[in-house]
Amino acid sequence: MIGIIRYLKGYVKIKVWGYSPERFMNLCSNRGIVLWGLAGYGGYYTMYLALSDFFAIRDIVRKTKTKVAVLERRGLPFFMQDARKRKMFFAGIALCLLFLLGMSRFVWAIEFTGNRMVTDYELYDFLVSKGVDYGTKKSALNLEELEAAIREEFSQVTWTSARLDGTKVTVQIKENDLPTQEEREESQEKYADGAELVAAKAGVVEEILTRSGVPMVKRGDEVEKGMVLVSGLVPVNNDDGTVREWDRTVADADILIRCSEPVHLTQPLAYQYKNYTGREKTYHFFSLGEKRYSFPFGACRYVKYDEVIEQKRFRLFGQIDLPVFSGTIRCREYLPVDALYDEESAALLLQKRLEKIIASLEEKGVQIIQKDVTIGKKENALVMQGELTVCEEAVILQPVSQEMEEATEENNP
């Protein structure tokens, strides 16, 4: 606190030497002149005193026959004096602050989180249509209205929260994983006359567990593609065993069909690879909006090259995202080289591709039971042929087909 007051009033560091510096100090304290930071260096002393007191020590100096020299000037009065010489500098600081203040009244970043079905672009376009864009005035935002509008526009969005942090608008979204009301209504309408499950692939029924509807096949049956597996028409019998009427229902069942998945992969032996020459050129760039300026000027002169771009977005105070990017572009020259795989490595590549296919199938919930593949050579390529025996839920739900209707009509005159 004392330090701040001293700074505001201004103070000087002086050097005192001569006949009797001690007396100088005593007289100072007698007159109520505060001295601090006194240090003795044998022949002379240094000390600090307030700027206003400095003008009062003239006669003390004369009386004590000492000499005084000012070593340092500190504090606001001296700073202001300096500032007068650097008007433009301080004007610049003031302008910069004003600019920041002005710019912080606008939205400079928009972020979306939690959206999976609705893309960022869709959301952004919607925000733009609602008048929220980069550079929109913060005071013009009505976040609650925006939240409601997003919920209204995107039916799969069940919850939204729009927040303003500094100059950044964060839109958080929760999407509904379940079918929406519309979709449910649609499916209800579509399947009002019942629905049946048909095979999507030919194969052998491995497992069937019916929840609703009448199963038409049993375990071990061979089925053709398009065959009805579970009918959506449930017979209601009379006492004598004849059918009185047919109830329409939406068939539902867990059905696993064992089927074969053909595999046909070709790996040409000839390939091209990039032989990097080791020559590189690095450009520094910064981009403002859409425009990119790079240094040194001029495009890369290599015939063939890869570009590796690393870029960073400028951020003010870790909060305000600016539409300014900077980074480096590295151009790596290469020469395309034609080469041939030997059979072993080509086979290995085929093997890897097959593994990838199997992994992606398994990700979809398909069980792989058996794989029968052979690798053969064909002209300039290696060919992998064969089939995978898989177990999958290859069924399609569709409205009750005409044939079934006719079949039931025969039974129900």
Add this chain to the structure above:
Amino acid sequence: MDSLKLPKDTMLGASIVTVTGNSQVLVENYRGILEYTPDCIMLQGKTCRIAICGSGLCIAYYTNEDMKIEGVISEIRYL
């Protein structure tokens, strides 16, 4: 004097020397500095002189009432 319970420093004009460890001395009720070197500071009190000796002595602040001395203090003598 004791029965009146008056502070002795005001009545006798005695100096008060408060020493904190061996690094800081606060002196109140003194008249002035007689000598000031980094090794010894001699003060004039109302009744006696006080010599504070040590090394690297420095007067942190200095007013009419009190002063604070900092440094490595090895002895305080009353002359």
